[in-house]
Amino acid sequence: MTELRLPAKRLRGLHDRLLARYGPQHWWPGDSAFEIMVGAVLTQNTAWTHVERAIDNLRRAGALDPARILQLPSERLAELLRPSGYFNIKARRLKHFCAWYLDAGGWDALRERDTQALRAALLAVHGVGPETADDMLLYAFERPVFVIDAYTRRLFARQGLISGDEGYEVLRRACEQALGEDVALYNEFHALIVAHAKAHCRPRPDCAACPVGSGCSYADRVLAG
DNA sequence: ACCCAGGGTCATA
DNA sequence: TATGACCATGGG
Numbered sequence: 007m008t009e010l011r012l013p014a015k016r017l018r019g020l021h022d023r024l025l026a027r028y029g030p031q032h033w034w035p036g037d038s039a040f041e042i043m044v045g046a047v048l049t050q051n052t053a054w055t056h057v058e059r060a061i062d063n064l065r066r067a068g069a070l071d072p073a074r075i076l077q078l079p080s081e082r083l084a085e086l087l088r089p090s091g092y093f094n095i096k097a098r099r100l101k102h103f104c105a106w107y108l109d110a111g112g113w114d115a116l117r118e119r120d121t122q123a124l125r126a127a128l129l130a131v132h133g134v135g136p137e138t139a140d141d142m143l144l145y146a147f148e149r150p151v152f153v154i155d156a157y158t159r160r161l162f163a164r165q166g167l168i169s170g171d172e173g174y175e176v177l178r179r180a181c182e183q184a185l186g187e188d189v190a191l192y193n194e195f196h197a198l199i200v201a202h203a204k205a206h207c208r209p210r211p212d213c214a215a216c217p218v219g220s221g222c223s224y225a226d227r228v229l230a231g
Numbered sequence: 232a233c234c235c236a237g238g239g240t241c242a243t244a
Numbered sequence: 245t246a247t248g249a250c251c252a253t254g255g256g
Contacts, residue, residue: 045237046237047238049236049237049238050236050237050238050239051235051236051237051238051239051251052236052237052238052252052253053235053236053237053253053254053255054236054237055236055254055255056236056253056254056255057237088252088253089253089254090252090253091236091251091252091253091254092238092239092250092251092252092253093251093252093253094251094252095239095240095250095251095252096251099239132239132240133238133239133240134239135238135239135240136238136239137237137238137239138238138239141237153237155237155238156236156237156238157237196237197237199237200237203237204237
């Protein structure tokens, strides 16, 4: 396994500047652990505002529940999920997840499992990849798992902390090792990175042109201190 | 009209 | 192992 060491001070410094700029984010939006996990699936490559509509559709249909979701005809479920995009795929993925969730004994049973077993089980669910699993582990199960997403990779790369082509697991372990086991810190850090991306993901009048994807040189320069 | 979103799977080489 | 195609709506 490739080792990667991250400078803890710079990592914490970045978090502190983000926190000072954007304030506490109070993540994850959602009223229950199950709702958080549903949101984690639905937000795959999708803007959160669109996910909210799909979740609202589920709630109004009385279907924000694993058994109810499994009972819905796939076409009906896809219809409810339509605003979140990829609705056919996500309908399948949600059903796979709900089947696993109930088969595993539901929340009360799952919450007793240790983090490594939970993570492996989540990754075995069709449609749940590393980021989705880690969203669930951190924000629903409140386990010390650092979430790596495209924003994190881009920002860290542009901060000169990483090269950017590291594998997911390498980055995750490096962040966890540098920051120590801290659920609240992981929670806030990832939420702040998303807040930063949302605030500056597109060129603005006060931004120089963005040389890397949807990154913003203005924001990164400010955060560099 | 274009770009892209809080990814993951599958086929191909 | 490593790219590429594919999924699909809706906001900027």
